[in-house]
Amino acid sequence: MFSIVFQEHVSSTFDFELTARSHGWVALRPFQWTEAGRELCRIQRLRGGQVVRLKMRAGNDEHVACVHITVESGAPLGASEEVEIRQGARRMLRLDEDLSEFYGLCQDFDGWNLKLAPGGGRLLRCPTLFEDIVYTLCTTNISWSGTIRMVDRLVAKLGDSFPEHATWRAFPTPQAIASAGPGFLKNETGLGYRSEYVWELASTIVEGRLDLQAIENSEKPSDVLFREIRQLKGVGSYAAATILMLLGRYEYLAIDSELRAFASKKYFQGEPVADAQLQALYAPWGKWQYLAYWFDPPA
C-alpha cells in the first residue's frame, strides 16, 4: 500500500473542521468524519479508474491556513492523478472561494446576528458536481435518515472498491449508474421514484447530452443557470437553489420544510409562512441569502 501527503494552502480565513462539518454532506457516504483524528475521509475513484482513500485534516502551519491530505493507494500516483486529487480537495473544501464580502456583512448588518465563527461559511461539497446533484436529489421528499440510507446503498451497490477492502467504496460514476438502469436502482438502492431521475441524470451525462463541466465553469448569471438546472428531471426550485449553493452561488433560498419550520418559529410566532414572505425575509442579503439563512441562529 502506498501513502503520500499533499498540502493545500488557503489564502483567506479558513477553518477546516467548521468546513468539513458545515452541513449534512459529511454524513453521506463515502464521506466519513473520524472524531478521534479530526479527519475528513473519503474513498475516491480517480478518472483513470484507480480507487484511493483520502484523509484530510487541518494543517499546523502557524502562519498560513492549510490542509493536509493523506492519500492511500494500491499503486503509486501519477502526476495527473495528484492534480486530480488536489483539485478535488480544493472543490470539496471550497479553498478558492472568497467570502470576505459575506464576512463583512455578518459584522455590521443591522438587525441581524449571524452565528458565523471565523473561518466558517464554506459548505462542504463533493469532488464533483455530479455527486453533489445526486446527493441533492436524495434529499428531496425524504427524511434525513432516508437520505443517508439511500446514498449508503447507492455507494455499496455501485461504487468501485478500494484495493483489498471490498466495503470501502467510492461514489458510483455516471457510467455505473447509467448502465445499472432505473430498475436496479429502484430494487437495490431504495431510491424509490427518484431512481428515474438519478438514472436519467447519469445517462444524459454518459451520452454527452449534459455537460456538467460547462455548468461548473459557467459565467452565466445565476437566474439563467437556475432555469437551466431546473430543467433536470427531479430538480425543482428547492433542488435548483441547493445546487446553485453547491456552485458557490447563494442568491436563491432553498425553501423546504426545514426552512419553513425554522423561519416560522423564529420570525412568525409559529404561524404558517408563504414562500414570498420567506423570500422577503432574507432578500436584504442579496447574493448571500442562502448563507444568511444557513447561519441564522435559532430564536
Added chain:
DNA sequence: GTCCAGGTCGCGC
C-alpha cells in the same frame, strides 16, 4: 392503518 419526510411532476383550470 395513517401520516409525513430538508419536493417534484403532470394535470386541469
Added chain:
DNA sequence: GCGCGACATGGA
C-alpha cells in the same frame, strides 16, 4: 400562472 393528487420508501 396556481392548486391538486400521485409518487417510493421507511419510521413514528
